Amino acid sequence: MRTSIALFTRDLRVSDNPMLYAAVAGADRVVPLFVLDPKLPTPPNRAAFLLRCLTDLDDALRDLGGALIVRHGDPVTEVSRLIAEHGVSDVHVSADVSGYAQRRQGRLEAIPGVGVHVHETVTTAAAPGSLTPTGGGDHFAVFTPYLRRWQTAASRIPLPPPSRITIPEVESAGFHDVASGEGLPAPELAEGGERTGRALLSEWVDGPVAGYADGRDDLAGDRTSRLSPHLHFGTLSPVEVLYRVGRDSQGAREFGRQLAWRDFHHQMLAARPRTAREDYRPRGDRWRDAPEELAAWREGRTGYPIVDAGMRQLLREGWMHNRARMITASFLTKTLYVDWRAGARHFQQHLVDADVANNQLNWQWVAGTGADTRPNRVLNPLRQAIRYDPSGDYVRRYVPELHRIPGAAVHEPWNLPVPERRALTYPDPVVDLADGRQRFLSARNA
Template identity: 60%
Template structure:
């Protein structure tokens, strides 16, 4: 009798899951998730991800029960817990998704030592595995996105796999726990494949067509909001790409954004030290200012577009992509504070925080990463005028400015003194012109006024 383990990692779904699809062909299948103590005790695990993970595991368990099975959840070292299940139930094969992180590779090596055949399937994280594409001129990875994307587009993607109809799971303990890790954001989105698939279907049918035109409009919030589901694997990036297609300009623009995820994964896979060190150093001598850092974290910089972004992060555990660029540029280039401080704050709160995308996006904005224009600055006033002209995004997250007219909502310091003094809102923490001069001097640039 064949008995398999489907070891779930970041693929918490039953649809289009290569691991579960293969493991369910055995006579008996044990769907197993191990709450990894090394991960949940790390600085990378936060209250928002704990809540979303609990939702996702609960939903996965329900989907497996609908098919005659259940999710078995253990806690501890994943290899030790898998080994225990292998011994107790005469497991003959183990199925797991590929991953390129050093931690995952060590886990895979240890699993190969167990008394069961190990089958490593296509990554559930990426459409194209991180180390599978290399430049034709040599090198272990692409350092610039555009040539990577041209090659990425040519890769043949597998078809979408159906969920198993029925599962036979042996009797064994291990129910889904409620993972508590502090207090989550008050407006945190719900996790789980059921929610994710509804969002994905709606996005394919009604959202993505206009993506190219409206994705940067902050108040419209017209993005897919699927990034947490992609991070936890409650939706399949392969199914998403296949469903979106490339027939519209919006679909093409959205596909390009999904390719950026794979691009950052291949950069970090090739240069793992870039998680904490500059990918391309600019020899920055970053400022140290607890006051300015606290103002940025708390959404009290005096620049409403920046503060709205930071308040959205605190309230929802998520932030609009354009807002992420604005907030990150303000920290690194306007306040000239170390990008690692901002990256850690995002790690502390973002539900969709993926190490590769978080760190490499921060480095891109800081000019220490793969950006071919490392000294560009996202001026918060220019960004506000372009992407939140009427101030609706700012007013949504800064109630103290809700009654300020659109002419002044992005520059409340220009209000008459009596009106300005009545607001519970701080003056700007820095003058933009002075900040630009400081950044230019730090990077050895000429400033043209």
């Protein structure tokens, strides 16, 4: 009787999962395995979301006749133990792009006496390395030519879930203690799990995606899909998301373009794993050591309401609107001239969707040290606020001490009459925008 292991990583779903599909098709019995590795940091927001994903995956596998087997420890050690205990002949795992994932794959492939099958990446629509520049090279460093290739690349049809899973008698540890950091999850954290993700996708496809091109930067309207945490944990397949969204409207095409950016960054990290820590294009920056300003930015008390609203949304929801991510990242790296790595660490701690590729490389893109970037562009938070939150509703939603200030006046509380300004429990700006911009440009050009 042939037994295989289906090693779940960031593919916590039964639908359109090539790894699970192949494991079930090629064996009589399957061990659906997830290993909680204590070496991987799991902050409270991601831990809470992950717990829901694992619970939902276990429910889905039980509906198919199986169950999720959970172990704690080193993934390769636990896989090796199961191989010895149950005579496993094959191990199936999905490819991923981080340095950790690539090292794990190499160690799995070195296990003697077992077939290790690495399936297409779970995190992207186009596998990293499958699209390369015509003139040579292992990855694209400019987005537009990558997008052209990406849009014409063949895409497979999504796979159905297995019809039935048979598992051997295997001991499973509990998966309720998954957090590796102190603190509670964000009070308005989204719910995880494949069923939740599929319901969100259906709602998105049924209408809102058509208006995405015009509404994606509307901060107060929040006309976004909110699918990013599900793409990060693999409760949704990016192949199926693209398949169901289609290209019939301008909004659908623009949404696809944003998914292409995800793939673009993943193929960069797969080719250059060190960019998780190092600048892709170093600019010779000598970043400022400004702990008080960094703390004000983290806590949402910089004195610039649009920046503070974004940072407080992060603390409240474990998520932030993409336009707010750009505004807050530009403010830290260019107006305050603080190292992008400090911002990336904070986002990694709180964002439920913060994978290494998108988090680190988007930060570098804003900081001007990444690929396909405008290194000296500084986003003016006041101009961004007037353009993308003209009524001030986004700020009032997340900065309650300013909720009585009407309209666009909420973006410049320092211009209120003196008695009203003194009555506010809101800080003064930590920096003058013109001074910050000049300081950054002088340092960068030097």
